[in-house]
Amino acid sequence: MAIAEPLAGNAAAAWLASDSPTRPESYMQAARRRFMHSRVGLVALAVLLLLVVVSVAAPLLTPYDPSIGQPAARLRPIGSPGHIFGTDEQGRDMLTRILYGGRMSLIAGLAPVLVATVIGTILGSLSGFVGKWVAMLIMRTMDMFYAFPAVLLAIAISASLGPGLINQIIALSIIYIAPIARVAEAATRRIVVAEFIEAAKLTGAPTWKILFTQVLANIFSPIFVYSSGLVGLAIVTAASLSFLGLGVRPPTPEWGFMLNALRGTIYVNPWVAALPGFFIFATSISFNMLADSIRDSLDVKE
Amino acid sequence: MTTAPELVPVPTEDHAETAVYRRPLLEVVKVSKKFPVRVGPLKREYVSAVDSLSFSVDHGKTLGIVGESGCGKSTAARLVVGLLPIDEGDVIFDGVNVRGPRQMRQQGPAEKSLRRNMQMVFQDPHSSLNPRSSVGEIISFPMKVHGFPKEEQRERTSWLLEQVGLHGNHASYYPHQLSGGQRQRVNIARALALSPKLVVCDEAVSALDKSVQAQVLNLLKNLQEEFGLTYLFISHDLNVVEYMSDTVCVMYLGQAVEICDSEGLYHNPLHPYTRALLASTPVLDADAPRIDVPPLEGELPSPLNPPSGCRFRTRCPAAMDVCAEMAPVVTMPEPGHRVACHLYPETAETTVDPDFALRTIAAREPVEVAV
Numbered sequence A: 001m002a003i004a005e006p007l008a009g010n011a012a013a014a015w016l017a018s019d020s021p022t023r024p025e026s027y028m029q030a031a032r033r034r035f036m037h038s039r040v041g042l043v044a045l046a047v048l049l050l051l052v053v054v055s056v057a058a059p060l061l062t063p064y065d066p067s068i069g070q071p072a073a074r075l076r077p078i079g080s081p082g083h084i085f086g087t088d089e090q091g092r093d094m095l096t097r098i099l100y101g102g103r104m105s106l107i108a109g110l111a112p113v114l115v116a117t118v119i120g121t122i123l124g125s126l127s128g129f130v131g132k133w134v135a136m137l138i139m140r141t142m143d144m145f146y147a148f149p150a151v152l153l154a155i156a157i158s159a160s161l162g163p164g165l166i167n168q169i170i171a172l173s174i175i176y177i178a179p180i181a182r183v184a185e186a187a188t189r190r191i192v193v194a195e196f197i198e199a200a201k202l203t204g205a206p207t208w209k210i211l212f213t214q215v216l217a218n219i220f221s222p223i224f225v226y227s228s229g230l231v232g233l234a235i236v237t238a239a240s241l242s243f244l245g246l247g248v249r250p251p252t253p254e255w256g257f258m259l260n261a262l263r264g265t266i267y268v269n270p271w272v273a274a275l276p277g278f279f280i281f282a283t284s285i286s287f288n289m290l291a292d293s294i295r296d297s298l299d300v301k302e
Numbered sequence B: 001m002t003t004a005p006e007l008v009p010v011p012t013e014d015h016a017e018t019a020v021y022r023r024p025l026l027e028v029v030k031v032s033k034k035f036p037v038r039v040g041p042l043k044r045e046y047v048s049a050v051d052s053l054s055f056s057v058d059h060g061k062t063l064g065i066v067g068e069s070g071c072g073k074s075t076a077a078r079l080v081v082g083l084l085p086i087d088e089g090d091v092i093f094d095g096v097n098v099r100g101p102r103q104m105r106q107q108g109p110a111e112k113s114l115r116r117n118m119q120m121v122f123q124d125p126h127s128s129l130n131p132r133s134s135v136g137e138i139i140s141f142p143m144k145v146h147g148f149p150k151e152e153q154r155e156r157t158s159w160l161l162e163q164v165g166l167h168g169n170h171a172s173y174y175p176h177q178l179s180g181g182q183r184q185r186v187n188i189a190r191a192l193a194l195s196p197k198l199v200v201c202d203e204a205v206s207a208l209d210k211s212v213q214a215q216v217l218n219l220l221k222n223l224q225e226e227f228g229l230t231y232l233f234i235s236h237d238l239n240v241v242e243y244m245s246d247t248v249c250v251m252y253l254g255q256a257v258e259i260c261d262s263e264g265l266y267h268n269p270l271h272p273y274t275r276a277l278l279a280s281t282p283v284l285d286a287d288a289p290r291i292d293v294p295p296l297e298g299e300l301p302s303p304l305n306p307p308s309g310c311r312f313r314t315r316c317p318a319a320m321d322v323c324a325e326m327a328p329v330v331t332m333p334e335p336g337h338r339v340a341c342h343l344y345p346e347t348a349e350t351t352v353d354p355d356f357a358l359r360t361i362a363a364r365e366p367v368e369v370a371v
Helices: A004-017 A027-036 A039-056 A094-130 A132-146 A150-161 A165-192 A195-202 A207-243 A255-261 A270-298 B073-081 B108-117 B135-145 B150-163 B168-172 B180-192 B210-227 B238-244 B262-267 B272-279 B321-325
Strands: B019-022 B026-038 B044-057 B062-066 B088-093 B096-099 B118-121 B198-202 B230-234 B247-252 B255-261 B330-334 B337-340 B366-369
Touching: A027 A039, A027 A270, A039 A094, A039 A270, A094 A132, A094 A165, A094 A207, A094 A255, A094 A270, A132 A165, A150 A165, A150 A207, A165 A207, A195 A207, A195 B118, A195 B135, A207 A255, A207 A270, A255 A270, B026 B073, B044 B062, B044 B073, B044 B088, B044 B230, B044 B247, B044 B255, B062 B073, B062 B238, B073 B118, B073 B198, B073 B230, B096 B108, B108 B118, B118 B180, B135 B150, B135 B168, B135 B180, B150 B168, B150 B180, B180 B210, B210 B230, B210 B238, B230 B238, B238 B262, B247 B262, B247 B272, B255 B262, B255 B272
Parallel strands: B062 B230, B062 B247, B118 B198, B198 B230
Antiparallel strands: B019 B366, B026 B044, B026 B088, B088 B096, B247 B255, B255 B337, B330 B337
């Protein structure tokens, strides 16, 4: 098919010459097409969607109550009749607790990262774009948060706010703002030297307009990839807070707390004890892989 | 800013006093810019990127600025349009002093109309277009900022695309779907979106293939004719500048060393630096007269501490003792041909009013004769 090339050229020319309203593939269309071709991304998306659906639909899927156990049926192994995933140290059905726990864990993992991403992106991009004393003020403040180990800081904030899911989310949001702001700042500083930013400044557009129309779309993908990696971490940190009595309180199921509570039974019933950990792992890795393939599909290759 | 440019007598020595001339569109007067460089934990030194640069451009004309990379051409462009604040000197646009020291932007409507009248075509066809915006969004952004109605934005965008030799349908393309030449056309269309009077072209064709370069240069010329644009055309390529410019300003290490109409400069270069530059330019015409000058030796000296006296003396084949002692004054050995070099000492015939040294351009047409 030696003539394939010129034909394509002529077709393009013919299209341009006509006033046909056909458009070439838009940026988002191209990204969607590339994403639809990435197997890993689709699998990760399917896993996450499945987790969300079964968590939300938990009451329809299991007959048990997640917080009431049968003392007679404690520590049943995986595959026991009536308890596919076995039971925990109080005789509660593990499948039920995993499903209900997914609600809390997904909220505790997603909400803080979402909040921190919004705030961190605003702070970081502003600091990277304006520079000078604004950057000094913002980034040095962020550095102060780095001075504390993240978990300790979260514990301190949670403790001062009091226990509860909302306070836990606030505490986790605060500790993730600083790293996200750093990523956003670095990405912004890379982009502000581009000539299209100078062109935008030349139009006399106000800073916020340039930030929103020119900068944000260009720093989205590094921030997105970084933030989605934090989701898994946030689930685990949320679990630590719960363990200390600063997050979701027992007997409300939550993966991280379940993992801690089952620690003692690891020699008795290792597979059941590892189950919450497996779900944390699956969620976390799905988020990472989804983020990677979305990044790849958003990437405009020259 | 829609008032007609004022007509003022320009005190140039090369014209009769009775003639009244239209004031140049852009006058750059002794503009300097230094950048701080950290040399130690507490110590700062200053790199003089542009030093006392003066030139002017008439309505509808093109001033070319040539020089090696690192000579301050791009800094000069950014000082003129206001992307960088000026340390010293003034930029006078259409008779109004628009940029002085420490004054990055004017306020309110004055700045807004200035923004409409001064635009820039950038060098890099890759980084000058937002990869996340479609061509239509890129071109209509300036119009959006200046509050054009939606309908007008769309119509004007496709009109602009046709003006630069693209098709209106290209508006829905993304930059990565275009070739380098097409991107540069988009770049030009964006610069024209607000119907500016002055377009600063900073190495606008340097990144393009030779054949595409020629197309884009011709496009720029046609647009100039059609819309009466004034260009400040910056390039390191002497051939390109000769083709485009009415007047050429040669820069070396942040200073203008020679200003002349392009015909005079290319046929009779006076400054040793200009001669060396021209001699090092390949010429395709075998019969073309060759300028017999040895090629330049050595590197551009560090602008951190430029040579004393004449900045070019370290590489100058004609360097004399006096060159190290004092900076040369600008003289005019030939009408309209200014040069800053000790080879052309100041005499009664060659003296130039220091305020207008290296500034006003040679070919100035009287528009009206005063009583």
